[in-house]
Amino acid sequence: MKAKHALTAFGLGLAALGAAPLAQPAHAADAGVLHIFNWTDYTAPDLLKKFTKETGIKVTLDTYDSNETLLAKLKAGTTGYDLVVVSDDFVKIFEQQNLLVKVDAASMPNFHNLEPRWQKRDWDPTAEYTVPWQWGTTSFTYDTKVYPGPVDSLGTLFKPPAVFKGQVGMFGSPSEVINLALLYLGHPPCDTDPSDLKATLALLEAQKPFVKLYNSDGIIDRLTSGEVTMSEQWSGDAMRARVAKPTLKYVFAKEGGIGWMDNLAIPKGAPDVENAKKFINFMMDPENAAIESNFAGYQNAVSGSNKYLQPAMAASPEFNPPSDYKIVFSPGCDAKATKDFDRIWTLIRK
């Protein structure tokens, strides 16, 4: 399956999302086909082929670059998608805005395969709306050939050495950029303290001359081609970039990193809820979860999948954060924090 189109990085805060144009139902006349909407470069083609072979259900795949983009699409109206992938810190936001169908995952045949620690998740304690897809960390990658280091701090990303002037890539998402900056400054995710936010804005403003672009898509290509030499990045994408270009290094900083888990969910108005549920159950099979991990480079939540993992990936540093690494999960920003982040984002992006 190939992505029919990829949405470009939005660079819009949530406050601006209400102004998104009304979406047309993309697949209304296409019942019986499963329409998946997932992050870019995050769905194993072999997985979709296997699903079709086993169930006879054809699959289409479209992609997006951030939770903010997905939220804007779903808020704009029925999209024709049967399945989406939402990060932990946005699940409550989607749920509160009445954008998700209850899936009652706990009643699915393969639910017992989920590792116990992921069966009850803070953002969806009874698996009413979601099932884990993959989890990883957010930090940054730099090219050791350009800057030998050593690097052990998020400070290298936010206050870069001169050699990185105009060479840095940052994500195109306010929640991902600002929460990592808050972590560097020693503050919690979704912080609304005015002086903390003032310091965060100052940090990001001072970083701007070093930033080539804010875009969450295409980072592996930009790092391996040398178009950027340092970039905010997710761990699995970092592993794939490093395999292609061994001088790249993903940093487990002393300040810690952001942890996240992405989750399968069914959007309201999905044309084929039953097929979507079949795919969700399919993904809780150990072999299928491993196909996805082997493609994208992230941990899954399914017991028994480890024996199917490619040994080099399973042993890679990006896949195995150090045991003393501080991994901070965002609780999900409330309306006040979202508004504050939007204001900062607007100022940085102008």
Ligand code: SPD
């Ligand atoms: N290649 C796409 C990987 C998507 C990872 N999602 C990360 C969400 C972090 N909030």
